[in-house]
Amino acid sequence: MKFVxxxxxxxxxxxxxxxxxxFRREKFIPLGGPDGGNGGDGGNVYVxxxxxxxxxxxxxxxxxxxxxxxxxxxxxxxxxxxxxxxEIRVPIGTVVxxxxxxxxxxxxxxxxxxxxVAKGGHGGAGNVNFKTSTNRSPTKSVPGTPGEEREIxxxxxxxxxxxxxxxxxxxxxxxxxxxxxxxxxxxxxxxTTLYPNLGVVSVGREKSFVIADIPGVIEGAAExxxxxxxxxxxxxxxxxxxxxxxxxxxxxxxxxxxxKIIERELKKFDAALAKRPRWLxxxxxxxxxxxxxxxxxxxxxxxxxxxxxxxxxxxxxSGEGAxxxxxxxxxxxxxxxxxxxxxxxx
Numbered sequence: 354m355k356f357v358x359x360x361x362x363x364x365x366x367x368x369x370x371x372x373x374x375x376f377r378r379e380k381f382i383p384l385g386g387p388d389g390g391n392g393g394d395g396g397n398v399y400v401x402x403x404x405x406x407x408x409x410x411x412x413x414x415x416x417x418x419x420x421x422x423x424x425x426x427x428x429x430x431x432x433x434x435x436x437x438x439x440e441i442r443v444p445i446g447t448v449v450x451x452x453x454x455x456x457x458x459x460x461x462x463x464x465x466x467x468x469x470v471a472k473g474g475h476g477g478a479g480n481v482n483f484k485t486s487t488n489r490s491p492t493k494s495v496p497g498t499p500g501e502e503r504e505i506x507x508x509x510x511x512x513x514x515x516x517x518x519x520x521x522x523x524x525x526x527x528x529x530x531x532x533x534x535x536x537x538x539x540x541x542x543x544x545t546t547l548y549p550n551l552g553v554v555s556v557g558r559e560k561s562f563v564i565a566d567i568p569g570v571i572e573g574a575a576e577x578x579x580x581x582x583x584x585x586x587x588x589x590x591x592x593x594x595x596x597x598x599x600x601x602x603x604x605x606x607x608x609x610x611x612x613k614i615i616e617r618e619l620k621k622f623d624a625a626l627a628k629r630p631r632w633l634x635x636x637x638x639x640x641x642x643x644x645x646x647x648x649x650x651x652x653x654x655x656x657x658x659x660x661x662x663x664x665x666x667x668x669x670x671s672g673e674g675a676x677x678x679x680x681x682x683x684x685x686x687x688x689x690x691x692x693x694x695x696x697x698x699x
Contacts, residue, residue: 358509360412361452365419367395367436369474369497372482375428376490387491388430389480395473395500396420396436400449402461403442407551409507420471423497426479436473444509446590452504470505474498510590513551513565514686519597520611524636526550528597528669529566532679556683565591592689593682594631597669600649601640608635609656630685633657633664634678639671 370392377385398420418441424433443449449458449468459468475498483491517525533552550566596615598608612633619627635653638646650666663681667674 358409359507360409361416361504361506362412362441363417363502363504364398364439364441364471365417365502366398366471366473366500367420367422368499369393369395369476370423370425370433370436371496372477372479372494373426373428374480374492374494386489387480387484388428389494390426390428390431390433391479391482392426392476392497393423393433393435394476395423395497396438397469397473398439398441398471400441400443400447400459400461400468400470400505402445402447402464402466404445404464406442406444408444409447409509412507420473420500422500423473423476425497426476426494430479430481433476435476438473441470443507446510448508448510450506450508452506458505471501471503474500513591514562515554515564515593515595515682516591517564517566517595517597518615518631520599520615523597523599523611524669525566525597528595528634528636528667528675529564531669531672531675533564554679554683556679560683560687562683562686564595592630593685594629595634595678595682596631597634597636598653599637600635600653600666601637608653612657632662632678632682633659635664635666636669638666639668639673 372392373389375387375389377388379385398418418439420439421436423436426433443461445461445464445466447461449461449470450456451458458470461468477495477497480491480494483493485491517528519525529550529552533554552564552566553561554564555561596612598612599606600608602608616627633654635650638650641649646666654664665674665678665681667678669675
């Protein structure tokens with residue numbers, strides 16, 4: 354399925370129904386008083402998070418959504434029916450933005466979460482409301498007010514606990530295949546991953562976390578180069594970043610230089626994101642003679658001044674070191690979840 358992470362639509366709430374001008378016409382009461390009822394309210398437009406959806410692709414085909422207009426008022430002081438609401442379902446993790454003001458209207462992070470994006474108009478008043486002691490036959494009524502109309506943009510950000518960073522062909526897709534049931538495409542050319550893949554990593558009984566294989570990033574991504582901010586947006590929700598580095602590149606690219614390029618792109622896009630916990634996965638150690646591995650790994654760690662921050666030498670292809678990474682990541686996420694729960698209870 355093609356992954357679509359951004360879409361723009363138009364929403365039109367229903368207008369309120371008009372108030373009625375009507376007079377009683379009954380036997381023996383030829384000059385009855387006013388009895389025009391009020392108009393019904395227009396329907397609202399809501400956006401609802403739906404756990405069963407994972408893409409915004411449907412909005413490529415339908416871009417206009419309108420709620421029902423309120424019914425006009427009627428005689429005998431009968432109020433018109435309210436217009437039916439319109440509900441637009443989107444994946445969990447969708448941010449809703451007002452295109453006109455670039456203001457964030459809401460962030461849908463829970464299944465069933467409901468967000469009002471356009472409010473229906475109010476029904477107008479019928480002439481029964483304008484009867485007074487001096488005006489017993491008012492011919493005045495009020496039309497319904499229009500419903501809100503606006504253009505909104507959906508931006509989908511993955512809800513993953515762990516995000517994989519790395520240059521194209523660093524081995525992210527291979528790693529996620531090794532540790533989860535996800536089956537992203539793997540090949541020996543850049544930009545194999547054109548959209549994010551999610552996998553669930555099980556670590557022991559009833560312990561698991563969600564990992565996201567994000568498209569590779571290149572220099573200038575924060576300004577839109579390559580897959581640009583499509584990559585960066587999707588790591589913004591993760592609590593832990595795993596930075597996958599190819600330590601045996603076929604083109605003799607310096608792994609240290611690649612790490613620093615991605616660090617710069619993170620800082621340009623979001624300073625807070627750059628400070629998020631990030632562990633280094635030195636991948637493809639199986640491509641280096643065993644007697645040279647330790648020296649190669651220590652040289653990279655030293656030149657990066659990685660200090661005491663976590664790092665792991667792994668082979669995503671053979672699975673070497675992958676289980677240890679997952680166990681450590683699970684312990685980190687458990688601690689984060691406990692801290693969040695304690696903070697919510699405080």
